[in-house]
Amino acid sequence: MPDLITDRNLTPFGESRFRDALRARGAGMSVGNIHLFHEITSTNDEALRLARNRVPERTLVLAERQTAGRGRRGNSWAAPASRDLLFSLVLYPPLELSAERLSRLPHLGGVALCHAIEEVCPGIEAKLKWPNDIYMLGKKVAGILIENGKHASQTFSVLGIGINVNSVDDERPQELRATATSLREETGATVDRHELLAAFFASFDRLYPAGLEDFGGVLSTIEDRSLLLGRKISAQLERSSITGKAVEFGANGELIVEVENGGHMERCTLNGASQVRLI
Numbered sequence: 001m002p003d004l005i006t007d008r009n010l011t012p013f014g015e016s017r018f019r020d021a022l023r024a025r026g027a028g029m030s031v032g033n034i035h036l037f038h039e040i041t042s043t044n045d046e047a048l049r050l051a052r053n054r055v056p057e058r059t060l061v062l063a064e065r066q067t068a069g070r071g072r073r074g075n076s077w078a079a080p081a082s083r084d085l086l087f088s089l090v091l092y093p094p095l096e097l098s099a100e101r102l103s104r105l106p107h108l109g110g111v112a113l114c115h116a117i118e119e120v121c122p123g124i125e126a127k128l129k130w131p132n133d134i135y136m137l138g139k140k141v142a143g144i145l146i147e148n149g150k151h152a153s154q155t156f157s158v159l160g161i162g163i164n165v166n167s168v169d170d171e172r173p174q175e176l177r178a179t180a181t182s183l184r185e186e187t188g189a190t191v192d193r194h195e196l197l198a199a200f201f202a203s204f205d206r207l208y209p210a211g212l213e214d215f216g217g218v219l220s221t222i223e224d225r226s227l228l229l230g231r232k233i234s235a236q237l238e239r240s241s242i243t244g245k246a247v248e249f250g251a252n253g254e255l256i257v258e259v260e261n262g263g264h265m266e267r268c269t270l271n272g273a274s275q276v277r278l279i
């Protein structure tokens with residue numbers, strides 16, 4: 001049967017092409033062992049399992065297809081096979097790090113993703129929808145799911161990322177079509193997943209782990225790129241919901257919202273577990 005896929009960017013992911021792209025950016029050491037799957041339940045599941053077995057830091061799990069991809073807040077993450085990037089990175093943040101410092105990790109990931117997208121897709125502006133989503137022209141293009149764990153006194157974090165790279169609208173579940181997009185759809189061209197992933201790791205390597213302590217640069221980047229600051233939002237909290245104006249970020253990247261309460265303005269601090277939408 002003839003191979004109908006002629007675009008080189010739509011061929012399966014290859015470790016050696018990716019390693020070449022990393023080396024070309026001087027970031028050859030930013031990724032450890034790579035576990036590449038044709039199909040898996042969720043790369044986060046596998047990375048969590050590997051972390052419990054103490055694989056080396058920066059072990060990368062990448063899959064062409066997930067049968068049970070997870071998003072935040074119990075959502076699923078759907079992607080067609082071999083079009084997008086679905087990966088999880090095993091990290092062992094410094095043991096002495098406080099929970100507040102660790103809560104900065106998704107922001108490091110988000111900033112690195114924006115830089116990578118803009119490097120590989122010149123002319124495109126990537127925005128951050130707090131806490132963990134990347135948007136382009138009002139539609140979601142990538143999401144981050146961090147899961148932390150502990151095994152025999154060793155704490156670990158799994159940084160799971162899904163990027164809609166070369167998928168197109170009719171490959172997406174109907175309910176996501178109005179709100180999601182891909183790099184291919186926004187640029188009009190297929191994107192090399194190896195280059196994009198290498199650009200991500202080169203950028204993340206410059207931010208992690210030092211950026212967990214020295215957070216000022218990341219904080220100003222998430223302010224500059226924020227889709228929410230200055231806008232009216234509603235947020236679903238554990239037992240209630242609020243409506244107000246997103247005004248600034250706290251020292252660890254929390255979202256601070258001004259809410260009117262009986263004629264007074266109150267400030268409400270949201271942590272990364274909140275669900276926020278623009279209104």
Ligand code: BTN
Pocket residue numbers: 041042043044045066068069070071072073075077085086087088132133142143144145160161162163
């Ligand atoms: C979100 O937007 O809610 C976060 C989505 C994170 C999806 C990625 S895909 C790779 C990794 N494996 C998973 O099961 N989830 C993350």
